[in-house]
Amino acid sequence: MPNFFTAEHEAFRKSVRAWVEKELTPHALDWDRAGIFPKEVFKQAGELGFLGINHDAKYGGSGLDFWYVVAFCEELVRSTNAGVNMALLVQSQMATPIINEIGTDEQKREFLAPALAGEKIAALGVSEPGMGSDVANIKTTAKRVGDDYVINGSKMWITNGTRADFITLGVRTGGEGYGGISLLTFPTDVKGFSVSKKLDKVGNLSSDTAILFFEDCKVPARYVLGEENEGFYHIMTNFQGERLTGALTTVAAMEQMVEQAVRYGNERQAFGKPLIKFQVWRHKFVEHLANIEAAKRLTYHASELYDAKESPVKEISMAKLVAGDLAQKVAYDCQQFYGGMGYIEETAIARAWRDIRLITIGGGTSEIMKEIISKLVGF
Numbered sequence: 001m002p003n004f005f006t007a008e009h010e011a012f013r014k015s016v017r018a019w020v021e022k023e024l025t026p027h028a029l030d031w032d033r034a035g036i037f038p039k040e041v042f043k044q045a046g047e048l049g050f051l052g053i054n055h056d057a058k059y060g061g062s063g064l065d066f067w068y069v070v071a072f073c074e075e076l077v078r079s080t081n082a083g084v085n086m087a088l089l090v091q092s093q094m095a096t097p098i099i100n101e102i103g104t105d106e107q108k109r110e111f112l113a114p115a116l117a118g119e120k121i122a123a124l125g126v127s128e129p130g131m132g133s134d135v136a137n138i139k140t141t142a143k144r145v146g147d148d149y150v151i152n153g154s155k156m157w158i159t160n161g162t163r164a165d166f167i168t169l170g171v172r173t174g175g176e177g178y179g180g181i182s183l184l185t186f187p188t189d190v191k192g193f194s195v196s197k198k199l200d201k202v203g204n205l206s207s208d209t210a211i212l213f214f215e216d217c218k219v220p221a222r223y224v225l226g227e228e229n230e231g232f233y234h235i236m237t238n239f240q241g242e243r244l245t246g247a248l249t250t251v252a253a254m255e256q257m258v259e260q261a262v263r264y265g266n267e268r269q270a271f272g273k274p275l276i277k278f279q280v281w282r283h284k285f286v287e288h289l290a291n292i293e294a295a296k297r298l299t300y301h302a303s304e305l306y307d308a309k310e311s312p313v314k315e316i317s318m319a320k321l322v323a324g325d326l327a328q329k330v331a332y333d334c335q336q337f338y339g340g341m342g343y344i345e346e347t348a349i350a351r352a353w354r355d356i357r358l359i360t361i362g363g364g365t366s367e368i369m370k371e372i373i374s375k376l377v378g379f
Helices: 007-034 040-047 066-079 082-094 097-102 105-116 231-267 279-307 313-343 348-360 366-376
Strands: 122-125 141-145 148-159 166-172 181-187 193-198 209-220
Touching: 007 040, 007 066, 007 082, 007 348, 040 082, 066 082, 066 231, 066 279, 082 122, 082 148, 082 231, 082 348, 097 105, 097 231, 105 181, 122 148, 141 166, 148 166, 148 181, 166 231, 181 209, 181 231, 231 279, 231 313, 231 348, 279 313, 313 348, 313 366
Parallel strands: 122 166
Antiparallel strands: 141 148, 148 209, 166 181, 193 209
């Protein structure tokens, strides 16, 4: 494997690490208990250039290659707070890339630029009640009335949903199926929009996740992203970046979990010797390290293709599938290794164990990944 990281990448990595360890990690437990984290975190990240790493420099981005995003993802997990990580990645790698790619200059100035600066909080509104991965069946409608669209419906599982200033919103503007879906930039100060409910999740506690409601919400037709009824294709393309960053953060999280567990095992004495010196645990962690390295290489391969502007749907789906399923085993064993301390919220491994569960569900379940792969290999 070639070394994808230059001295510039590593300098950037160090700056991310310094910020994360100073500004995020010390507050991880408190923010989880509060169920939210301060808006100022978005502002800090924007000022440091972390929200626009690979976005257009004309609108406040840095225009860097994807390996800077890889470094950002790998260092972000040091926060030991998956909720904060998710919220920042939704802002930078899920809700804004579509605007960066196909938005008009006006849309970019109104929505993208302030989002990259951390001045506006962004959300991605695709999933709906009863519809998660089945994007072709979006029910929320946007009907053209003169120079406006009138939106009715609801969205569910929306990260940053309770405090988003705008939503990159998937709506139905045409008939049934994938051919009738469009994307809009939707400001949340529009009359008729409301946060129906903040959801109480099992993990990722500090990221707000909401059910949103739209009742006769009127927005200008100029807020359509790209061509009307072409939104499905853009959503599916956008999913690749979301799934790849999910795989990257998962691999980094597994490395961190094993590192923390081994450190604990060198300090914790049992029957007169360090816990890590018991063969059953040494061998178990060796197996995990080997499998994590394999998952990392697969994820880096997908990143290399993605950075080259190819369409590595198969490789990204495989990376997410492999990393997601492996993470459940790694988290379980690391928590077990801690014994009773692994069941205490103050211990990072306890939070990692319940947070990592989401990777096999969010952004397309493991079952969906298998279905995508099976079609691409001709099964």
